[in-house]
Amino acid sequence: MYVTAKNNFKNKPLVLQMCVICAHLTQRILTLRFFAGVLTGILFTIIFYHQKESIDKPKFRPDQSKFEYEKNQLPSDQIDRSESSSSSSSIWNSSWDGLKKMSTYPRHLYLIRHGQYFDNAASLNEMKLTILGKEQLKYTGMRLNQMNIQFNRLIHSGMVRAFESATIINEQLDTKLQLIKDTNLTEGLPVAPVPYAGISQRDADAYGDRPRIDTAFATYFHRAHNDQRKETHDIIVFHANILRYFICKIMQFPIQAWLRITLNHGSITQITILSDGSIVMKSVGDSGFIPSNKVTF
Template identity: 70%
Template sequence: MHTVSRNSIQQRSLISQMFIICLHLMQRLLVAKFFVGFFMGIIFTVIVYNLKEPIEKPRFRPDQSKFEYEKNQQTFDDSNPSKPSIWNSSWDGFKNENKFPRHFYLIRHGQYFDNARTMEEMKLTLLGKEQLEYTGKRLNQTKTHFNRLIHSGMVRAFESAVIINQQLDSKLELIEDKSLSEGLPVAPIPYAGISQRDIDTYGDRARIDGAFAKYFHRARSDQNKETHDIIVFHANILRYFICKIMQFPVEAWLRITLNHGSITQITILSDGGIVLKTIGDSGFIPANKVTF
């Protein structure tokens, strides 16, 4: 029978214990390296992120637009006429004279008898009157303190302004301005049934541009509060004004469609900046009563 010496058994037991001890040490070393590498990775990521991001980020309320901040971060050189400019900040010829904005609620009149023989007979239809009742109620729901209610010299715009005024809790004096009457400003591009010959015969761009300059400008020095004006007039003039104030090509005016009784809301900031808040909004009119 083969026998194993006691010394041999003890030697094997010692080797096994040393192997187990070494194995435990290696496991602990690997775990330690893992956690060291993990925390070093987090620290390195934080350092790199802080280098890329500004120390102080602008904060905005949930209802606050980033428009003011982003606008102030960009400046465009519009002093050199030969150099194309993204935005001409001197579009109205005024300087920053105070801090008050000017708000405009631009209303297209209601549906009217467009096949009438004379301008005086181009009055609102029953549906057109109903459309403007919805428009007036929508304006009244905003709880805005309106300063002026202006309308063109055409009967359908006057009738629309009267109906709007009836829906307002605070009634306004109606102001007539014949320079806001319907017309053709420029020949549209692309061609859409209105030619340059039509513009030469029926157009009145000088009068229309004069009306634009009269109303659309930043606050003057004598304005001591924020203002809200309602202007009731016509689709051709209104969409031309939209292109003009946004500094889009004015020949694009006929590409815009505005429903009867719709609201286009524009704000002119104190530095001449423009905010087009809504364009042709008629969502407050029932779908079966919408026309254009």
């Protein structure tokens, strides 16, 4: 049968034979090109995948901090192009306190939120600490005492719950401190939060106390003055709204973001201000020293 088909092919006109031969050759060439294309595509896909992996997942040495890794992931439009130059970065104002380096010593701030209190009391003077609130601040004082730090000052706001909290902290310290009252640290409304949370800018302008709160910030948040001859450690006991606002302000975050931060009662926020004005945020709202069944916010 094969011989018959071959003879029939030879008996066909030459033109038709050439067409059949060309069709077979074309089919084989297309088949070879198809497989070559598939192999090429696979090869390029493997090469591209490895290159992309090396970009998306940069490897870093064990001595490199996670902060440096995350900083490198920022979009290019968020990174100051002149960061490597001697000029100051556009995302950090090194003269935020209006001072220059006058002392080589840092300032350490231990910012404490007061304990749980009777927030539904009829008057401010009756908004005292609850039994749980007093217990919370006892743990806070014990934690501060365990740090083995020679504290310089213990400052509190003018509200009764802050005074009570500062008193309990002082009772736990081996070295007792004089309590310093600052009414500028009294609770208030700094600015309208974003996103909107029921407080408009009109409310903030009418009932807020931003000038007073900013005065308190300028009082305690600054680099060392030229008369500072050693490291200082100040405990400041006050309120969540102002503390959250201070965190945003000192870190040069948008100040309208203050309400996005939650601080537990009796928690400790540690901030160090270096002599060149740089800021080190060591902890925010740390309350791990309080038993979990006694934590409130």
